[in-house]
Amino acid sequence: MGIKGAALATGIGQVLTLVIYIIAYLRYELPVKLSAKHKRPDGMIIAKMYSIGIPATLNLALPSLLISALNGILAAYSQSYVLVLGIYYKLQTFLYLPANGVIQGMRPVISFNYGAGEKERVKKIYRIVLYMTGVILAAGTIICALFPAKLIGLFTENADTIAIGKTALRLICIGxxxxxxxxxxxxxxxxxxxxxxxxxxxxxxxxxxxLPLAFFLCKLTGPTGVWNAFWITEVVTALISVFIYRFSVSRQKDLK
Known part of the structure; x- marks a missing residue:
């Protein structure tokens, strides 16, 4: 059925998921039950959900904006650089998906403990997850540093593209x-x-x-500047994130 088959499969998958949930809802005693009295909108709850949901939505959109902008910068040099950037983003998905999976698991756990006033446990959860994501990303660093040509070779056989990709992975993985x-x-x-x-x-x-860093470095060192912009940005952002996290937490009296 071609593309129609893919679309049909997507629709069937969504419907089956709903059917399975309804069956589970009716058959098992779930801790959360729906009722008409709880369906009335609550302005405070809605505002709180949007205050968290909108930034989270923008967080998901930002990588797409980044790669579009970087494609524009690299296209001025060669399509091979654009291809390498696309390959990198495919490869980093395998690395950051497990890390983000750990982060996803952390969110409800840290939220539950925060709500329960367990401030020491909140700090402990943060440290544990930091170590876990660090281990995952360290493994990715080692793989990209040791086998960049083989990784790029999974997507292309062009020798020039592989050479560009080797340089890119070895620089980007620093961060x-x-x-x-x-x-x-x-x-x-x-x-x-x-x-x-x-x-x-x-x-x-x-x-x-x-983005400003990549544009500036490209003017100085050519397209390699984009790859250097990645790890430099990670260093600077890590310092900023420590400050933002500590400042935000310090404003919460129950977490001091």
């Missing part, structure tokens, strides 16, 4: 471990209900620092 600080801090702030500070970290990481 992987350091990025654990900003990624964990941003996720923790969302779990604590502080969407705006989390968005500020993401803006630094994906827009405010890397």
């Amino acid at each position: 992987f471990v350091i990025s654990a600080v900003s990624v964990t801090s941003s996720g923790a702030l969302e779990g604590l209900g502080m969407g705006i500070p989390s968005l500020m970290i993401s803006l630094c990481r994906f827009i405010a620092i890397i």
Whole structure:
């Protein structure tokens, strides 16, 4: 069925998910039940949800804006650089998805403990997740540093593109471990209900620092400047995220 088949499969998947939930809802005693009296809108709850949800939504959109802007910078040199950037983003998905999975697991846990007033446990959860994401990203650093040609070779056989990709991966991966600080801090702030500070970290990481830096470095060193902009941005953003996290938490009396 071609594309129609893919679209049909997507629709069937969504419907089946709903059917499974309804069956589970009716068959099992779930801790949360729907009722008509709880369907009335609550302005305070809606405002709180949007205050966290809108920044979280923008966090997901920022990487797309970043790669579009960087494509524009690199296209002035060669399509091979644009291809390498696209390959990098495919590869980093395999690295940051496990890290983000840990962050996703942290959000409800840190939120529950924050609500229960367990401030020491909140700090402990943050440290543990920071170590966990650091280990994942350290593994990615080692792989990219040791086998960049093989990784790029999974997507292309062009020798020039592979050579460009080797340089790109070895430079970009310098910032992987350091990025654990900003990624964990941003996720923790969302779990604590502080969407705006989390968005500020993401803006630094994906827009405010890397784009001007990439443009400036390209003027000095050519397209390699884009690859250097990645790890420099991670270092600067990590420092900023520590400050934002500590400042935001310090304003919460129950977390001091």
